[in-house]
Amino acid sequence: MRLRELAHSRTGDKGNTSNISVIAYKLEDYPHLARHVSAERIRTCFPGMSIGEIERYELPALGALNFVLHDALAGGVTQSLALDAHGKCIGAAVLDLELPET
Numbered sequence: 001m002r003l004r005e006l007a008h009s010r011t012g013d014k015g016n017t018s019n020i021s022v023i024a025y026k027l028e029d030y031p032h033l034a035r036h037v038s039a040e041r042i043r044t045c046f047p048g049m050s051i052g053e054i055e056r057y058e059l060p061a062l063g064a065l066n067f068v069l070h071d072a073l074a075g076g077v078t079q080s081l082a083l084d085a086h087g088k089c090i091g092a093a094v095l096d097l098e099l100p101e102t
Helices: 025-038 039-043 088-095
Strands: 007-014 016-025 052-061 065-067
Touching: 007 052, 007 088, 016 025, 016 052, 025 065, 039 052
Parallel strands: none
Antiparallel strands: 007 016, 016 065, 052 065
C-alpha cells in the first residue's frame, strides 16, 4: 500500500530547509506510520538528490510525523534555479512511499 492511502502531507520551507508533515487520515493508523515511516525511509524517496540530515519528530496526539530535511532545496528560493524551489513536490514524492499492509 502507498503512504497516500493512510495519510496526507503538508510541506513548507525556510531557506535551504524543507519541512514535511505526514498526517494520518485516521488516528488509529498513526502507530503504523510511526513504525514504518522513518527518516531513512524518507531519504529513499529522493534518489539522486543531495540532502543533509533528516530529523523526525513525532506528534502522536495529532496523528502526525514531521520531517525536517536540511540542505534539501538547492540553496532555497532566493538562490535556487530549481523549478520547485519551495519544495512543494517533495510531499507528493513522500506519499508515494510503499508501506506494508496494516
